[in-house]
Amino acid sequence: MKRELRYTCDVSATRTNLLPGATPLSSLDTTTANPPVRTRRLANGMTVLTQPMPWLRTAAYTLWMPGGISAEITGDHAKFDPNSRCGLASLTVEMLQRGAGNYNSREFVAAEDNLGIDSSGSASTSITGFSASMPAQSLGPSLGLLADLVRRPHLPIDQFEDAKLMMRQEMLANEDEPTQRLMRRLRERQYGVALGRSGIASELSLALLTMVDVREFYTTHYHAGGSILALAGNFDEAALDDVIDAAFADWKTGTWHGLPTPEPIDGHEHIELPSSQTHIGFAYDNIPYGHPEYFVMRAGLGILSDGMSSRLFDRVREKHGLCYSVWASAHTISASCDAAGNAIPATGAVFGYAGTTPQRAQQTLDLTLAEIKNLCDDLQEGELQRWKVRIESSLIMEQESAGSRAGSIASDQFQLGRVMPTEELEAIIESITLDQIKQYFTANSPQTIRIVTIGSEPLAGGSVWDESAATTGEKS
Amino acid sequence: MSEFRNVTLDNGLQVVADIDNRGYSAAIGYFVRAGARDETDVQSGLSHFLEHMMFKGTASRSAADVNRELDELGGQSNAYTSEEQTVYYAAVLPKYQRRMVDLLSDMMRPKLDEDDFAMERQVILEEIAKYEDQPPFGAFERVMECCYGPRGLGRRVLGTTESIETMHVDTMRDYFATKYRPGNMVLAASGNVDFDDLVAQAIKVTEKWNDLPLPAPPAADDPKQLPVGVQLNSRLNIPDATQAYRVTLSGAPSMVSPDRFAMRLLASIIGDDGGSRLFWDLIDTGRAEVATLFPQEYADTGALFSYLVCTPDEMDANIRLMNEAIEFVVRKGAEQSELDQMINRTVAGVIMGSERPSQRLFGLGNHWLCCREYLSTDELLDAYRRVDLTAIESVASRYLCSEVTEVIASADLAEPSLST
Numbered sequence: 001m002k003r004e005l006r007y008t009c010d011v012s013a014t015r016t017n018l019l020p021g022a023t024p025l026s027s028l029d030t031t032t033a034n035p036p037v038r039t040r041r042l043a044n045g046m047t048v049l050t051q052p053m054p055w056l057r058t059a060a061y062t063l064w065m066p067g068g069i070s071a072e073i074t075g076d077h078a079k080f081d082p083n084s085r086c087g088l089a090s091l092t093v094e095m096l097q098r099g100a101g102n103y104n105s106r107e108f109v110a111a112e113d114n115l116g117i118d119s120s121g122s123a124s125t126s127i128t129g130f131s132a133s134m135p136a137q138s139l140g141p142s143l144g145l146l147a148d149l150v151r152r153p154h155l156p157i158d159q160f161e162d163a164k165l166m167m168r169q170e171m172l173a174n175e176d177e178p179t180q181r182l183m184r185r186l187r188e189r190q191y192g193v194a195l196g197r198s199g200i201a202s203e204l205s206l207a208l209l210t211m212v213d214v215r216e217f218y219t220t221h222y223h224a225g226g227s228i229l230a231l232a233g234n235f236d237e238a239a240l241d242d243v244i245d246a247a248f249a250d251w252k253t254g255t256w257h258g259l260p261t262p263e264p265i266d267g268h269e270h271i272e273l274p275s276s277q278t279h280i281g282f283a284y285d286n287i288p289y290g291h292p293e294y295f296v297m298r299a300g301l302g303i304l305s306d307g308m309s310s311r312l313f314d315r316v317r318e319k320h321g322l323c324y325s326v327w328a329s330a331h332t333i334s335a336s337c338d339a340a341g342n343a344i345p346a347t348g349a350v351f352g353y354a355g356t357t358p359q360r361a362q363q364t365l366d367l368t369l370a371e372i373k374n375l376c377d378d379l380q381e382g383e384l385q386r387w388k389v390r391i392e393s394s395l396i397m398e399q400e401s402a403g404s405r406a407g408s409i410a411s412d413q414f415q416l417g418r419v420m421p422t423e424e425l426e427a428i429i430e431s432i433t434l435d436q437i438k439q440y441f442t443a444n445s446p447q448t449i450r451i452v453t454i455g456s457e458p459l460a461g462g463s464v465w466d467e468s469a470a471t472t473g474e475k476s
Numbered sequence: 477m478s479e480f481r482n483v484t485l486d487n488g489l490q491v492v493a494d495i496d497n498r499g500y501s502a503a504i505g506y507f508v509r510a511g512a513r514d515e516t517d518v519q520s521g522l523s524h525f526l527e528h529m530m531f532k533g534t535a536s537r538s539a540a541d542v543n544r545e546l547d548e549l550g551g552q553s554n555a556y557t558s559e560e561q562t563v564y565y566a567a568v569l570p571k572y573q574r575r576m577v578d579l580l581s582d583m584m585r586p587k588l589d590e591d592d593f594a595m596e597r598q599v600i601l602e603e604i605a606k607y608e609d610q611p612p613f614g615a616f617e618r619v620m621e622c623c624y625g626p627r628g629l630g631r632r633v634l635g636t637t638e639s640i641e642t643m644h645v646d647t648m649r650d651y652f653a654t655k656y657r658p659g660n661m662v663l664a665a666s667g668n669v670d671f672d673d674l675v676a677q678a679i680k681v682t683e684k685w686n687d688l689p690l691p692a693p694p695a696a697d698d699p700k701q702l703p704v705g706v707q708l709n710s711r712l713n714i715p716d717a718t719q720a721y722r723v724t725l726s727g728a729p730s731m732v733s734p735d736r737f738a739m740r741l742l743a744s745i746i747g748d749d750g751g752s753r754l755f756w757d758l759i760d761t762g763r764a765e766v767a768t769l770f771p772q773e774y775a776d777t778g779a780l781f782s783y784l785v786c787t788p789d790e791m792d793a794n795i796r797l798m799n800e801a802i803e804f805v806v807r808k809g810a811e812q813s814e815l816d817q818m819i820n821r822t823v824a825g826v827i828m829g830s831e832r833p834s835q836r837l838f839g840l841g842n843h844w845l846c847c848r849e850y851l852s853t854d855e856l857l858d859a860y861r862r863v864d865l866t867a868i869e870s871v872a873s874r875y876l877c878s879e880v881t882e883v884i885a886s887a888d889l890a891e892p893s894l895s896t
Contacts, residue, residue, distance in 0.1 A: 058827065058828050078613070110813070116828075118824070134824060138824075161762075162760065162761045169719075169785075176717055176719055204500045258694075277608075309530070309540065317599060318595075325606065356599070357602060381701075382548075389547075392550060393551045393571075400832050
């Protein structure tokens with residue numbers, strides 16, 4: 001199990017490709033393949049999804065338990081000072097990996113390595129997740145190890161200070177990553193300090209968190225209730241059922257107390273740093289995955305930002321040479337219920353980024369936002385067709401990886417309550433028209449843009465959404 | 477099972493493929509022997525700059541056409557430049573093979589227009605600035621400069637701000653005409669590929685590639701002069717850095733050395749990012765954020781890198797721990813159980829990686845370009861499984877005792893560390 005990175009940032013903050021042409025379809029990895037996904041519900045509330053992929057030599061699992069970073073401060077934990085709990089979800093994941101079942105931490109890693117299991121665990125806003133890929137014959141044993149990990153961890157108190165030191169290293173490392181800092185702060189402004197909370201520890205939490213907190217967090221949030229176990233790859237479903245039942249059928253159940261509601265912080269913010277580039281992050285409200293118009297919106301956003309012929313890449317980078325990285329992508333936080341049973345609706349946002357040297361930063365921001373605002377102008381059929389081919393290709397190529405399939409079906413189940421069949425998704429994608437996109441973006445032009453910059457000088461963020469500023473950007 | 481096929485065209489272009497028609501996709505790429513180590517001082521950064529310019533249009537396609545067609549064919553396409561090569565690749569559905577080969581091949585004969593050159597220069601400068609802001613703040617580039625000298629393998633892939641700012645478009649055109657000749661290139665494909673069609677098409681579209689006049693070679697560098705923009709200081713002062721970053725470089729087996737498999741496993745035993753000796757000593761205990769050891773193979777030599785990230789006040793203590801862990805392996809060797817564990821993990825990783833044609837493509841193309849050699853997945857698995865403790869001891873004593881070049885990037889490091 002790899003432990004060097006436990007915190008999962010929900011918003012893509014960096015793109016490492018030398019030419020960022022291959023933009024991942026982050027919010028669209030949600031389809032099924034043939035043979036179909038089978039859904040089975042265990043009595044304790046775990047949903048088991050199986051997707052046989054008999055043409056592969058490999059298999060993969062994804063286990064998601066509702067809770068995650070937001071659970072640090074919701075439900076019974078609401079009485080705590082939120083700042084004193086930073087990093088608790090990740091710290092719990094870290095402590096879990098320090099021995100479980102019949103293994104100490106070294107024996108556990110050796111057992112996984114010897115079976116060729118490449119596993120990882122992390123906490124994000126609404127879930128704690130564990131996933132792994134492996135040669136197909138290791139899937140059965142890997143589920144036994146997974147059950148050890150989440151059900152029978154030792155949580156050794158003599159390793160607690162070491163685990164906190166690891167969290168501290170991660171906290172310090174994040175200070176040196178300007179794009180990570182930027183996107184973390186932007187999330188807080190877009191979703192509010194509760195829902196937009198990051199998984200990184202703070203000096204205060206590292207001083208205050210105890211093993212009692214970790215045990216209590218583990219006991220409350222690690223259970224089968226509402227959990228999703230997705231399996232994809234080359235396996236025999238009937239034999240696998242027995243393994244899953246043996247591993248998880250008698251796991252305790254529990255309830256999830258839902259997510260905080262968004263409390264956006266409007267306005268702009270600049271963080272002073274004598275960096276070589278000015279790092280610009282922007283965000284605005286958007287419809288979530290599951291919304292009837294989601295894919296129409298997604299097609300428009302694809303025209304804006306997916307691929308090397310997308311408008312941001314072509315017009316901001318290629319035509320003006322203003323930056324190396326510029327992108328915008330959709331993000332969804334799923335619906336939930338609070339302790340009293342009140343529904344908390346799903347929420348969505350668009351997050352975007354551009355990095356450029358200070359003297360060109362204002363023009364880059366103005367031009368980028370102008371492209372977003374003017375998306376409906378001169379929409380071309382070819383733009384939509386290119387996006388459709390990209391989706392088609394990515395759906396087919398997903399069949400080459402058990403790991404991405406397992407992740408996709410878990411994500412679908414968590415956000416939609418079901419896995420959308422391929423045929424249904426393909427039909428939706430195929431039916432999208434330019435008129436729909438135009439209508440959607442005419443009616444849903446972003447009203448409030450939240451901007452965070454990191455660099456040597458602040459930008460005139462307040463004026464960027466005004467007509468004259470946007471026009472200036474286009475002409476220059 | 478996959479099938480290997482290769483052909484050398486009359487013009488010298490090598491066409492190679494690792495064919496598995498059960499796959500859902502085909503990966504196709506041009507591998508060009510043009511990397512930072514092939515450049516002179518005035519050409520510094522050109523291989524990479526040229527890589528960007530290859531997307532800027534051809535005699536029959538505008539830049540917008542190139543980008544649009546790449547997107548129209550779906551899949552994933554990209555390019556990268558290293559010390560030894562430049563690679564252009566795409567993974568597409570098999571039905572698009574012909575169109576993608578046509579497009580990639582046309583891109584290999586770019587316009588290299590002066591206005592595009594001036595515009596793209598700005599993007600390159602932004603890319604340099606972007607990496608200046610990211611950990612480890614140029615420490616890997618600096619350690620290579622310090623170890624190999626500022627030329628050859630030590631040449632920076634992106635060039636320097638100064639070399640890019642002063643670059644002339646004719647220098648690029650000459651460099652292109654010298655390097656992008658069929659005999660200097662490999663067309664590689666993997667996955668669900670129609671090989672006969674690939675070869676027939678390649679013959680046609682590359683027919684005139686040797687017609688390009690060969691320019692005179694560039695003036696030789698003056699070895700007494702440091703290239704402009706290059707510094708060889710082994711301490712990088714990053715005023716706002718919270719953590720300290722240390723990179724070391726020493727010798728390792730080359731891409732053709734039979735020792736390379738044992739070296740990869742030895743480096744994993746000592747410094748893989750999970751379950752290695754350095755992991756348990758430095759990461760699991762929270763002493764460091766990163767403590768890894770990994771080899772990099774080049775055509776004629778190899779490099780063993782170590783990378784350590786921690787708070788500045790812990791740096792010296794951690795260097796000592798790291799050195800002790802390495803010295804311990806030199807003295808006592810490794811355990812059979814450790815070696816078995818690393819072989820099992822590595823073999824599983826190879827099997828998992830082999831399922832994506834795009835991943836197979838890089839191993840195939842790189843290796844063929846450098847060594848004219850093909851290694852099937854099964855041969856690779858066997859090579860790892862054959863490594864025993866004797867082989868591990870042999871590479872440990874040969875490579876772990878050699879002198880290391882060290883670079884540290886951090887805020888205000890007053891004194892050199894204790895490691896050298």
